[in-house]
Amino acid sequence: SDDTVIGLNVSGLLYFQCRDIGLETDYVELTRRLIDWALAKPNVKLMLIPHVIRNEDKPRWWRREQYVGDADDRAACRAAFEAWGGAKSDRICWLKGAHDAARVKYGIGRCDFFIGARMHSFIGATSQMIPGALLAYSKKAAGLSQLVGIGEAVVDLRTQSAEACVDAVDRLFESRQALRSKLQQRIPEIKSEVSDFFSEELAPLIYRCAGIDAPARTVESAASHSP
Template sequence: MKILLYANGSSENHGCEAIKLSTIKILGNNHQYFIGTTNEKYEKLSNNIEYVNYTFNKKYALYERIGKRLGILKKVKGKYLLDHFFPYFSQADISLSVGGDNYCYEDAGWLYYLHNMAIKNDKPSILWGCSLEENLIDINMRNDLSKFHKIIVRESISFKTLEKMGFTNIKLIPDPAFVLDLKKPKVLKVEDNIKYVGINLSPLVERKEKRDGIIKENAINLISYILKNTEYNILLIPHVVTATNNDMDTLLEIKKTFSNNKRVVLIEDQDCQELKYYISKCDLFFAARTHASIAAYSTKVPTVVIGYSVKSKGIAQDIFGTDDKYVIPIDIIDNDNILKESFLWLLKNKEIIRKKLYNFMPQYIELTYELKNVVDEIVNGVE
């Protein structure tokens, strides 16, 4: 079978990488995969994977820079030039729009454009592991969503939103990245006799913060408290290293504050399976990136997420029955003690949370393999 995965970024976003590797794990290595990427140079070559680069539209870049200010170039085609994807939709037996939170943003036109290629080729299509923001589902998005053979929703808040709107082509299955394998790095930066608190922060949450600098202030205050009052060491763990949205930029600034303290360790960029290994070695974890939190949940690490959208709340609710305490909405972080207070709650309740994860995660993770049945049934025409 030939399978096209499109609308995902490159493996510089290790969430995209985790979805790609986990999808192949679930569906099987015996297929030919065509996979979209924003940076082919970052991808690891494989015999059964052909990468398709998104071609950046330079005119769009010019519009982004000066067009809005000057009111020109308003009719420029989207961010990417996408017509070279058409032959891959033609060859593929099925196409998967690797949803994630793609449909949670206002600039969804490029997603419709790609999906129309599947429709024009009369090929089945699935929106794969998505979350959706109800207030963004306008008439154009509804029209596009209705044309998918199946919409796989990864958390129940988004599922209930679509159900309420009358969609019937929907199914609730956890994010495929829950099945991601972990891999021990060749050069380890952790020791078995030391306990770690892991911290993942990102420029994305900083751009959404209530007051400039409040996230870094919280992180520095949290780390200072941990170093002074506990025996924990700190792991600063990136999960996205794209040029314009690089977690390392944020984490390096925090590391500089503790540059002379060997208990604060910055983990260098590596593949998603190695990053998952480091996350699994944490006793407690704070995550800004959704797939960093998925790596933690799936390895039974008590975790608090700094959240900015429906996806983090929905996943937490499905696992714990509530997002209260498990997700800190970015818009309530208004003083520099929020993360420290959350740490104290996590520390107090860590054994209860860990027990919940050990009891819950095996059957939850097993649900992701239902994805293979969905694909097989659609391709074989027996859905």
Template sequence: MVDKALTTVTVGLLWHSLSSDNLGVGALTESQINICQAAALKAGVAVRFIVLGTAGGRWYPPIGVDVVYGGRPSFRQWLLGKSDFSRSLDKCDLILDIGEGDSFTDIYGIKRFTFLLISKLLVLAKRKPLILSPQTIGPFNSMPCRYAAAWVMRRADKVYARDSMSRRYLSSMGLDENAAEAIDVAFRLRFDKPDKRSEGKLQIGMNVSGLLFSGGYSGGNQFRLATDYPKLVRQLLARWSDNAELDVWLVPHVLPNNLPNDDDRVAIRTLATEFPGVRVAPDFSSPSEAKSFIASMDFFTGARMHACIAAFSSGVPVIPVAYSRKFNGLFSSLGYSYVADAVAHSTDVIEKFIVNGMEIRSELSAAVKRGNDHAFAQLAEYERELEVVFTQLGGRARTDPNGLMTGTQA
């Protein structure tokens, strides 16, 4: 509950979600809220949240948090003066835009880029403080998109890249003055580490990406992988599933009921039929529940980045299977070289790399620990920056004679 004695700062969480079937987006949102609450406590203010993003089939708001859903961005509704999104922005003192982690780019198509861009333009039109929270920036392959993105980011109060590759990309666009680097906020996702599931057996977790298994959103190897991903998964399961010393778990992390090409569970059901020796993880109700499950593994591999972050940040040795530069950028920023690049290497090379990773788990564990030390230090700095912002907003709320920054009710 909000302490009525404290000034309240209302934070709009743009392109976040607490109901997304992609638990990675949910992990970003839960973690962002955790960081904001810690920063607000140090700043001596209360904080409430308005989520401004896509909705899914779940609902996992953190307990005890003052949070509601606002309107979805719509440029047409804004022009007609009927925008719930615009009215939600009016209630916010600050906008944190996380771009669903990796959506501020034109590689997913001009329509999606335009949608992300317009939402930022509407925030700027309202003269609301705009911070782009840690995320992958770009690439912007079209010059008009690159120009428009640079124009918007130059006018943001701060732009945080979540990896050194994105930070360098910002520099190449001439965006250094208000840019900084901080790791993915999902490293701060809370979890419970359960006891071992089967005494004496090695617990192997494999996140199977339904998206890669079906060839991408459009099929036909959309991401131009050198690896035959379905073949890779089957070869690993053929190697591991009948080993009496192993418990092999198939772990979903994206669970949309209406998008079978993107649903990890669809691919997992197929594989569980082919390999009856494997075990299937449950349909998780929240990102924290998924991370708590993953944290019980002795070794993990996966092609959903936030499933791999869940493993890494809970201390589990992991081999991520990269299909885009967001993997390479993030894990290289942590000094972690144990990433299987499915764009660059063949199926057999990737299989051998993953199998070897399981054999040298202690080496991976040491690298994971070093990487986590770096990640948590970066997020501590991000939290301190938010503390400064909340302190400033709290001061303005107390001194503004017009009451413009009073943390209005959602």
């Protein structure tokens, strides 16, 4: 398909408790505006994606009396879909089958551009080199986005109105190819750094704590990195 897929993570925490967090942005209004913004673009499909989900053998999240609290983003996704999306267009859906982390990350991986309210949903996108916007309500967001090489991706809900946030997301969407290029350069570097840390620094320490001899290659690698 030639359609561009935009993923929107709808946070149950922000959707149901945004007034308790002290944001400048009305998150529910922002969600509505983002849905309208995406559907106004030609050749775009929008997928609402939960990230925090309940782990239950027999989920009962679809019951309306459970549309409260921050324990399950699926409640927020469904509420937003029913309120603004479902009756408007066949170009919007929500990821109903997201019962575990693997399914959630697969859904994120189908996107061309991702808007994350949960910080770890944004990590799920950038780790797959998918450009996007991080809707930030914590100072941790800036450090994360800078780490992956796209510091400009932060949209601060603490200081901006819903209208300003949508404008910022739109600018990021229009520059998504440039963002993707930055991620394609930086993410492999991060993966290599993490791999080196585990194999060259952490593994020898674990062997030492366990009181067993480390494989020769691990010992040599650790020695080569000693000051």
